């Protein structure tokens with residue numbers, strides 16, 4: 001039995017319904033907007049998915065004319081069109097049956113009824129439709145009980161799950177993404193179908209997979225998604241380095257922690273404090289090189305020496321393969337992975353000004369994010385240890401603030417640059433003078449070290465004096 005639903009109050013719906021009436025088409029809003037409205041989830045970007053039992057492009061053109069919109073994007077092969085009205089995106093489709101080719105997710109399109117169109121959708125919660133025509137405005141069409149699944153928090157496919165996933169394997173990622181962002185459960189036959197069809201993911205473009213992955217990472221509790229990705233076997237296919245973090249090993253009664261679950265805990269901890277995608281990526285990758293650097297030492301037990309260096313190098317390869325941007329975001333992640341041990345290492349020793357200055361110099365404006373990551377990295381079950389590490393990090397944080405006030409290292413620029421050194425010491429730069437080039441580099445490095453070690457002040461005069469002193473030591477005649 002159909003019923004009316006009272007969420008359909010947007011001014012545009014009556015206009016679209018009216019255009020549908022004039023073209024003699026049954027017209028509906030369907031998919032994500034219906035789902036999110038019932039859930040009362042507000043989104044930054046509003047998108048209406050409109051489906052009609054006639055030509056979707058024709059309907060889009062009529063709506064565009066009514067709204068006095070000149071720009072319309074038409075995708076003839078798919079029979080779809082889209083419009084932008086104020087900050088709302090409108091997608092128009094003609095109702096269709098779809099049959100997919102086994103090696104591609106691009107469907108062969110055939111006209112169909114609204115029920116056919118609902119059947120071809122990914123999940124029951126995304127297949128609910130509401131009529132926009134005048135005669136039954138607001139009538140709710142839910143042939144697969146999406147509303148019930150929404151209430152029971154279930155991800156279920158309208159058809160036999162193997163068919164739905166095999167038709168479009170991206171849906172396996174979407175199932176996990178929705179389960180994570182909505183905090184729903186994937187119904188068991190669906191879950192098993194994902195496991196069985198996991199290798200079909202290979203026909204999906206990496207960009208689409210990564211888009212879903214980023215949505216998982218940006219959720220409130222990303223660990224849920226990664227656990228599901230791992231348990232279904234999907235993770236191994238597109239992100240084997242992360243999957244390799246699984247497992248513990250014991251030698252002589254000494255066991256190291258499971259780095260997969262540790263990483264997920266760190267990711268969740270960071271996610272509670274920050275919504276930055278790239279800080280979350282840093283958490284995900286901070287221990288990525290642990291499997292490659294794992295050693296057992298009879299005296300000290302398990303070690304992962306250099307995992308921060310190797311991990312930082314791995315970032316580029318992972319970003320490249322996952323088609324993530326190879327820009328300043330990647331550099332930021334590399335930096336955080338490389339530095340993630342430094343604040344804790346520093347706090348184990350006597351916290352010196354020099355150590356703090358060096359940390360500030362290396363982290364620069366990302367120091368607050370680095371400290372957040374370090375705090376999130378404390379996942380020990382031993383309360384005593386947790387308290388001790390957190391207290392130590394607090395001491396480091398206080399010193400950072402204190403030193404930054406005095407020295408302003410965060411935006412540090414050397415008080416003497418290469419061209420001043422060249423001019424005052426009559427040195428030549430460039431490829432033709434590699435010896436001079438080396439000397440300039442040594443002088444710069446020594447001045448930097450002296451400032452960071454607090455031997456001279458961060459100012460021109462003292463740096464200049466030191467420059468002449470080093471020049472003498474190097475036997476430079478100026």
Ligand code: CTP
Pocket residue numbers: 030031032033047049120121122123126127168170171174
């Ligand atoms: N859809 C599908 N299979 C896909 C992608 C989408 O069946 N691989 C259908 C679903 O009915 C979905 C609708 O197309 O609701 C619109 O897709 P999209 O805009 O990608 O997702 P939304 O459901 O709107 O959700 P979100 O905006 O959160 O991505």
